[in-house]
Amino acid sequence: MKRLAELGRKARSEVAAAGDPDALRELELRYLGRRGELTLILRSLGDLSPEERPAAGQQSNQLRRELTELIGARAQEMRALPESKSEATDRLDVTLPGTLPSPGRAHPLMRVWQEVEDIFLGMGFDVVEGNEIETDYFNFEALNVPRDHPARDMQDSFYVSRDIVLRTQTSPVQIRMMRQMAPKLPVRLVHAGRVFRRDDDITHSPMFHQVEGLLVDRGIGLQHLKGVLLEFARRFYGAETQVRMRPSYFPFTEPSAEVDVTCAWCRGKGCRVCKGTGWVEILGAGMVHPNVLRHGGYDPEQVTGFAFGMGLDRQAQLRFEIDNVRLLFVNDWRLLGQV
Numbered sequence: 001m002k003r004l005a006e007l008g009r010k011a012r013s014e015v016a017a018a019g020d021p022d023a024l025r026e027l028e029l030r031y032l033g034r035r036g037e038l039t040l041i042l043r044s045l046g047d048l049s050p051e052e053r054p055a056a057g058q059q060s061n062q063l064r065r066e067l068t069e070l071i072g073a074r075a076q077e078m079r080a081l082p083e084s085k086s087e088a089t090d091r092l093d094v095t096l097p098g099t100l101p102s103p104g105r106a107h108p109l110m111r112v113w114q115e116v117e118d119i120f121l122g123m124g125f126d127v128v129e130g131n132e133i134e135t136d137y138f139n140f141e142a143l144n145v146p147r148d149h150p151a152r153d154m155q156d157s158f159y160v161s162r163d164i165v166l167r168t169q170t171s172p173v174q175i176r177m178m179r180q181m182a183p184k185l186p187v188r189l190v191h192a193g194r195v196f197r198r199d200d201d202i203t204h205s206p207m208f209h210q211v212e213g214l215l216v217d218r219g220i221g222l223q224h225l226k227g228v229l230l231e232f233a234r235r236f237y238g239a240e241t242q243v244r245m246r247p248s249y250f251p252f253t254e255p256s257a258e259v260d261v262t263c264a265w266c267r268g269k270g271c272r273v274c275k276g277t278g279w280v281e282i283l284g285a286g287m288v289h290p291n292v293l294r295h296g297g298y299d300p301e302q303v304t305g306f307a308f309g310m311g312l313d314r315q316a317q318l319r320f321e322i323d324n325v326r327l328l329f330v331n332d333w334r335l336l337g338q339v
C-alpha cells in the first residue's frame, strides 16, 4: 500500500509536469506499459495473502484508472493548446471545462491473447496466421477425423457448404504450417484466433478463441510438452503454479492429455473457481498422431512432435473472474471498465 501511494504521488506530479506528448508517452509506458511500474505491482498481487489481496487490488486498479485518465486529460490539453492560441479568442471561451473523451483500453481477451503470444515468443515459438473459414480436409480429415468419426459430434459445427466449414478448432493450422515448412525442422509455432461451434450457454459461446501450439523435431517427447506447458503456466499464472496431465483422447494426438494448472485463486487449496479441487483445466494436448505428421508432409519414423490447444476465453475469465463467458462479447463498459 505504501509503495502504491508513493508511486501515485510520483506519477501524478510527473504527469502534471510533462512538457510535450513524447514525455507523456514515456510516462505512460513507464507506469502503465507492459513492464510498467504499476503493471508489475498489479501482476505481483497474486503473491499477497488472500486477506490483503482485495484491498491492494482495488487500490492498484483505482490508481491505474486515475493515471490513465490523467494522462488522457493532459494529452488533450496539449493538443488543444496550439489551436486556442491562433484562433479568435473572443469567440472561444477557453476557460470553459472541456469534455474528455474516454481514452479506452484493450479488451480483456486481447490483453490475454497478447500476453500468451508474448510468452511463447519468449520461448522461441513463431506466431503464425490461420484461416477462420476452413475446408473439411484441414479442419477434420487431415487431423485424423474422417467423415464418419464420432468426434465430429462434439464439435457440431457451422457448415458453409459440404466441404467448407467455420473452423471448429485452431488445429488446422498444424497441417497448413507443416505443409508450408516441410521438410524443414523444427516446426515451432503458436497461433491464436477465433473458432466456431454450435454451442450456446453460460460456459459456451458459439464463437470463442483458442491458441494452438505445435512443435515438431527429431526426438521430441512428452517431457518437452510438459516442460513447455509448465514454463507457460508459471509465467502466466505465477511462479509456484504446478501442472498436471490426465489421460484423454483426441483423434489427432496419441497419447493425449487434458492439462490442469493449480488454481491461481486459492493456490490449490480449493475454492469456488476450481470447484474445490485445487485444479483448473486449461487445455488439451498430446503427441502429434503419425497420420497427422504424414498429412503435414513429415515422416513419423524420423520426427515426432507435440501439440496443444488452449481456450483463450477461459484464461481471460479466470484472470478477471468473469463467470459468464458471453459477457466477454457484449462490449458492455460496466464489465470492460472493471478489468
Ligand code: PHE
Residues within 6 Å of the ligand: 168, 169, 170, 171, 250, 253, 284, 285, 286, 307, 308, 309, 310
Ligand atoms: N483441438 C482440440 C480441441 O479443440 C485441442 C487440442 C489441440 C488437443 C491440439 C490436442 C492437441 O478440443
